Amino acid sequence: MPEGHTLHRLARTVQRRLRGQAVESSSPQGRFTAGAAAVDGRELTSAQAWGKHLFVTFDGVAERVHVHLGLYGSFRFSTFDDEPPDPVGQVRWRLVGDGVVGDLRGPTACELLDPHAVDELLDRLGPDPLRRGADPDAAWARISRSRSSIAGLLMDQSVVAGIGNVYRAELLFRHGVPPDLPGRDLPHDVWLRMWDDLVDLMRVGARRGRIETLRPQDDPGRRAGERRSYVYRRAGEPCRICGTPVAGRVLAGRNLFWCPTCQSEARVLG
Incomplete structure (x- = not known):
């Protein structure tokens, strides 16, 4: 299972590749269709990690996308020139920006959480050594x-x-x-x-x-x-x-x- 440093590195990658862009969001696999549609066309404003959890925020959407990679999950990014390549394998969540596509496969969790649910999840976690101010x-x-x-x-x-x-x-x-x-x-x-x-x-x-x-x-x-x-x-x-x-x-x-x-x-x- 990826450890916390991997999730922090992933959060930085998401921000570097897509922050500030109105992204296309879809679920080619079909297991995150409603959640993906809720943020489709919205500007990606931030991606943050807490421990082994990733939270992605979009402009005008109160909920956040929560991702836990688990044992087998991966979130891979690639570039393209004209059209994004067709999804390969079971892609739970796909984000497409300006010449960039990110495909999430095999996560334990990929869900849309309201602010209360996010707070409840964070309250269950201990301090993260990679977060500023962790005690x-x-x-x-x-x-x-x-x-x-x-x-x-x-x-x-x-x-x-x-x-x-x-x-x-x-x-x-x-x-x-x-x-x-x-x-x-x-x-x-x-x-x-x-x-x-x-x-x-x-x-x-x-x-x-x-x-x-x-x-x-x-x-x-x-x-x-x-x-x-x-x-x-x-x-x-x-x-x-x-x-x-x-x-x-x-x-x-x-x-x-x-x-x-x-x-x-x-x-x-x-």
């Missing part, structure tokens, strides 16, 4: 009271919006935090360092279009077959720092990776 202590309020593992809490979008499996595994490793540590046992100063690091990592991801978590001294470069992560998808391989085999298991239906030596309770609790 890490809003997440800490949940983390510090919970007996749940920090690994599980980081994947809870009501705690922090936008973290996925890769950032979860790599962030915990970078700060030596064992994934099973209960949230209430995590020191506040460690959480604040984790948050600042997460902000920096996700900004890099949004800017470059890929997740990069290795510190320069630990980066093996682009050697063939070398996964450029500390622990993510490296189960059984030696830890880049201590050589201990990276561990892996399933937690709440998602694969979890960590180093048993570098991420010990003794290390993080002192």
